[in-house]
Amino acid sequence: MYQTLLTSIENGICIITINRPDKLNALNKTVMEEINTAVDEVYSNASIKAAIITGSGPKSFVAGADISEFIGLSVEEGKALAKKGQDIFFKIEHSAKPIIACVNGFALGGGCELAMACHFRIASNNAKFGQPEVNLGLLPGYGGTQRLTQLIGKGRAIELMISGNMIDAATALQYGLVNYVVPQEELLAKGLNILHNIISKAPIAVGKCIAAANAVFDETKDGFAFEVEAFGECFGTKDKLEGTNAFLEKRKPVFKGE
Numbered sequence: 607m608y609q610t611l612l613t614s615i616e617n618g619i620c621i622i623t624i625n626r627p628d629k630l631n632a633l634n635k636t637v638m639e640e641i642n643t644a645v646d647e648v649y650s651n652a653s654i655k656a657a658i659i660t661g662s663g664p665k666s667f668v669a670g671a672d673i674s675e676f677i678g679l680s681v682e683e684g685k686a687l688a689k690k691g692q693d694i695f696f697k698i699e700h701s702a703k704p705i706i707a708c709v710n711g712f713a714l715g716g717g718c719e720l721a722m723a724c725h726f727r728i729a730s731n732n733a734k735f736g737q738p739e740v741n742l743g744l745l746p747g748y749g750g751t752q753r754l755t756q757l758i759g760k761g762r763a764i765e766l767m768i769s770g771n772m773i774d775a776a777t778a779l780q781y782g783l784v785n786y787v788v789p790q791e792e793l794l795a796k797g798l799n800i801l802h803n804i805i806s807k808a809p810i811a812v813g814k815c816i817a818a819a820n821a822v823f824d825e826t827k828d829g830f831a832f833e834v835e836a837f838g839e840c841f842g843t844k845d846k847l848e849g850t851n852a853f854l855e856k857r858k859p860v861f862k863g864e
Contacts, residue, residue, distance in 0.1 A: 610637045611644055612662065618655035619801050620648055621794070623662050630669035631661040633716045637672075641720075642694045648703055655805040658797045659698075659724060660708040661717075664790060667709040667733065668717025673742065688747035691716065695723035695749050700820060702813030704804055708797045709733045710790060714772070719746055722753040725816060727783065728797050729775040730790035735783060736772035756823055758783055808845035809863035 607613070612623040622644045624631040631637075641659075648657045661667040679687065698705050698720075707713075707724040714736045721727050721735070729735075737746045737754060745751060746767065755763040758781040766773065775787045788796045804812060814836040821829040840846050844864040852859035 608640045608644070610634075611640045613644060613647075615654060616798070617802065618653065618805055619798060620644075620651075620654045620657040622657060622659045624660070624668055625662045627661075627663035627666070629672070630666035630712060631663070631717070632669055632672045633720070634672035634675055638691065638694055642697065645694070645697050645701065645705070648701060648705065649697075654703065655809065656704040656706075656801040657701075658706055658708050658794070658801070659720065660794065660797075661710050664711065664732075666711040666717070667707070667713040668720055669712040670715030670717055670738070676742075676744075684747075691719075691748035695719060698723040699725075700817070701725075702816060703809075704801060704812065704816070706797055706801065708793045709735075709775075709784070710793055715739055715746070715750075716748055719748040719750040719753070722757060722783075723749060726785045727778075728786045728788065728793060728800075729778055729784040730793045731775050731787055732790060733775040733778070733784075733787075734772045735775075735778050736770065737767045738770040738772070740768060741770045752823075754783075757781075806861075808840075808843070808849055808859075808861040810843050810845055811840055814840065 610624065610626055612625045614621050624637060626632060648654050705724050707721040707727045709721050709727055709729045711730065711732055712734050713721045715738060718735050718737055737750050739745050751767065754766065762781055775784065778784045779787050786796060818829065818833050818836055821827040821832040845861045848861060849859045
């Protein structure tokens with residue numbers, strides 16, 4: 607189905623693997639279009655409850671954009687490229703179904719931006735993160751300037767962006783850029799284990815948690831008012847009834863996303 611991705615669904619979890627190991631899984635036009643299509647499938651396929659994005663091979667999650675595609679672009683074409691990338695990554699960020707990044711090596715440039723668009727990140731112990739665009743006379747264009755600042759703070763984000771330096775997995779964990787660091791051979795298992803726990807919860811409530819957290823950074827929304835609305839809306843769901851009844855009856859709830 608895809609030229610540059612491998613996909614599989616295991617017990618409700620879609621694993622999306624960027625499969626250009628000879629190019630360190632660099633993001634070219636085809637990869638970006640296919641990620642967009644794969645995320646659309648996550649949105650629309652009821653059998654998919656959550657997703658993992660990772661890279662193929664032992665070296666790289668995504669080592670950046672395919673720079674050869676930048677040659678000869680005009681100012682307006684550069685803007686269009688950034689806007690398209692941002693739109694795709696917004697779709698990941700705003701998915702009501704959890705999408706996490708299992709970072710199995712280099713996550714540089716657009717790769718770091720892709721990882722940051724996911725709801726959270728797990729890194730292998732050989733992972734490295736960075737926004738080295740200044741070395742090309744550029745800055746991050748797929749949302750990296752905003753998400754990196756949100757995740758690790760202004761001072762650290764500016765230092766990383768204007769130095770072009772990389773940080774290792776341990777530093778990324780210290781900065782709060784990733785939630786866990788594990789041996790590479792345990793990376794997918796860790797992601798699957800976390801998501802299996804998450805998808806046992808009420809899907810509507812999970813989606814609203816994601817939306818409410820995103821509202822913190824949306825200047826067009828009052829996050830507290832959004833929380834009030836979302837909290838109230840959950841009282842109209844069958845899942846809330848099931849969850850509260852199960853708690854009182856001292857049994858595990860069985861949620862249906864209704």
